Amino acid sequence: MNAALACIPDLPEWQSPQLMAKQSWPSFHEALTWVQQPTSLPRDTDPAPLLERARARLAADEVLADQLCLGLARRQAQHRPGRALKGDGTLRAQLRERFGFPPTDAQERAMAEIAADMEKETPMVRLLQGDVGSGKTFVAMMAMLHAVEAGTQAALMAPTEILAQQHAETLSRLMGVPCVFLSGSVKGKARRAVLTHIAEGSAKIIIGTHALFQDGVSFANLGLAVIDEQHRFGVEQRMKLSAKGTATDLLVMTATPIPRTVQLMEWGEMGVSRLDSKPAGRQPIHTTVHDMAKMDDILAGIQRALDRGQQIFWVCPLIENSETQSAAAAEERWASLTQHFGPIVGLAHGRQDHAVRHDALDRFKEGQTRLLVATTVIEVGVDIPNATIMVIEQAERFGLAQLHQLRGRVGRGSARSFCLLLHSAETTPNGQRRLSLLRDTEDGFLIADEDFRIRGGGDLAGHRQSGLPGFRLSSDIRLSLYANMMAKDSQSELERNPDLSGDRGEALQTLLYLFDRAQPERLLVSG
Structure with missing residues (x-):
């Protein structure tokens, strides 16, 4: 520990001078030294208040890094480069005819929201929530055909081969465009043929399991990635599929949104389309x-x-x-x-x-x-x-x-x-x-909300999807004390200095790096 403390360079101060003076906080270097080397504390004073101030300062640093990362992610979301996917509606009209059942009002509303998102210049990140039997698959099929009408490919990833095969059978029968299926069980000549169709672009709709984001899979022009049963996939897995295209639109579907996604929704980072009705005849x-x-x-x-x-x-x-x-x-x-x-x-x-x-x-x-x-x-x-x-x-x-x-x-x-x-x-x-x-x-959102309260929302700027946020230094009490304070400070700083330039901006960039929050873009690309 002595060797580690000796390696800490003189770092610029990232906390505001007014807050430092009001709270009587030590510098970052002093706070670490006081906590890890209590013998360094002044001998003629009570060490307890000094240690409390040191721990409070470090906790506030961690919360500030988290809030700053979220603020940067919001700004990036508003300016992320994307591409507008606009179709003429012909394939979607044909699917409506083949489907044979009129969509519910909730389905019509969700399809309109998704289409509007896909036609924007920024990439879509949208959650489609609906209980079993509410018609999520039909809504996703319409979105995929929208992408195909716009000249791109669409991929649907399911967590199990049983479900992926079920989707493949349904989509191949109804979509009216070339569909292929890829999973770990597709091998040899059949696998090579599927990979060729995906890479050349002759396959317009690709349905599969985790195999879709493996290294050997190359898409010609992936415009939309659909993740079914979203709670069954990790953040990294969803990111890997999105990364197969350029500015890929992302639609995630679930009957119960995972707590991490509920928290992202509360921060306004993800659009939500909710299917709140079921087809006629379904019983509770x-x-x-x-x-x-x-x-x-x-x-x-x-x-x-x-x-x-x-x-x-x-x-x-x-x-x-x-x-x-x-x-x-x-x-x-x-x-x-x-x-x-x-x-x-x-x-x-x-x-x-x-x-x-x-x-x-x-x-x-x-x-x-x-x-x-x-x-x-x-x-x-x-x-x-x-x-x-x-x-x-x-x-x-x-x-x-x-x-x-x-x-x-x-x-x-x-x-x-x-x-x-x-x-x-x-x-x-x-x-x-x-x-x-x-x-x-039976309300999936109420269930997810309770799951959020019980398990916590996960690490927003990291990879964990549940549990209390990954704070090492902030107890529940300190988190409640500093979350609002640090959120206001980071918001005002970003409004004044969005590029984080100048002395304090560079200090805040150092803070983000120290607390592993220097990549806010990771927040939004996975849903």
């Missing part, structure tokens, strides 16, 4: 919370549902993010339910061979099995309208977004559907609070 999903100790009653209720001809999902607990352990739990539950209900019970988990898992899903879809025990492999991309009951075992182990997505696997037909959230006796008050929220609402 009745959600209930049950103690695992009542398993006999739960099984009796499942038997009655089976006797009525209903189909049921039974999702096993998430175990320490380990698919191996989750698969073992699913196999154990499958064995016990098979013993109870007989051979009508199927099994699907991520450790199975791809073909075996698909066969299990197909058998369930065709009604050959009536109760499917599964892990989170069914979270997205599984569409079985006859399934009307979702049982989630040890639901307190799942995040709110996952629970909301899993619940969305039922309620896809016109019959009334149910979701049973089973919890263990050791569930924490926080876990009970989350399950109660799921029981009381």
Whole structure:
């Protein structure tokens, strides 16, 4: 520590002189020295107030760096170079005819908002939020055809191969333009052909998984990137797909926006289009919370549902993010339910061979099995309208977004559907609070807002998508004390000195560098 402190150069002061005098703060170098070398404090004074002032000054530095980074990001967003994507509407009109159903008012509003964004000279960063069945895919298809009409390509990235293949089948049937599919399972000659079509531009719509942003994939002219199930991708992954084009428009879709995105929306950095209605005939999903100790009653209720001809999902607990352990739990539950209900019970988990898992899903879809025990492999991309009951075992182990997505696997037909959230006796008050929220609402934005309150919004200028902001020096109390103060200071400085020139501007640039906030553009390109 002594060696490190000896290496600190004389740095210019970035805090305002008025604030320094009012708070009686030491310089940055002094503050670090006082905190790390208490023996350097004056011997004839009480060290506690001095240490508190040193820690307060360092906390304020960190908050100022964060607020300054956000302010710069806002300014860059208003002046980012882009390109206006304008189409003649012919492909979109043809899709409306092929689709066969009139769009809802919410879909029409969202399509108009997205089209207006795409026609601007600045790149679009927009969130399309809507619960399962609200019609997000149709809105995304219209946006992709808008990009194709403008002479560019559009890519749709989904988190699982099941969902990506489902999108590929739908888009190939309805879009009326050349579509290709790319995932890790596409190999050899077929993969080379797909990559050639993407690079040459003959493929107008590209659907795939994480494979889309790999190094070997080169787009001729990517105009729009669509990210489905946004909460399943990391920030870096979304950035990598956007980077495949020049000033690429970005549309992210989700039924539950991740807390980091909710916070970006609160800062006004992301446009939001919300689908707040569902097609006619859809019924709400009745959600209930049950103690695992009542398993006999739960099984009796499942038997009655089976006797009525209903189909049921039974999702096993998430175990320490380990698919191996989750698969073992699913196999154990499958064995016990098979013993109870007989051979009508199927099994699907991520450790199975791809073909075996698909066969299990197909058998369930065709009604050959009536109760499917599964892990989170069914979270997205599984569409079985006859399934009307979702049982989630040890639901307190799942995040709110996952629970909301899993619940969305039922309620896809016109019959009334149910979701049973089973919890263990050791569930924490926080876990009970989350399950109660799921029981009381199906609104994805309310769920995301509560997730934001529980988990925090993540590190806005960094890569984490949840948790308290990545402050090392600012406690909750100091954060509340200095956030507003530093926001006002950074805003007034940027209005006066947007290029951060001059003595204080250069000092603030040093501050951004020290706290790893020197790249504000990273904030907006990933959604």
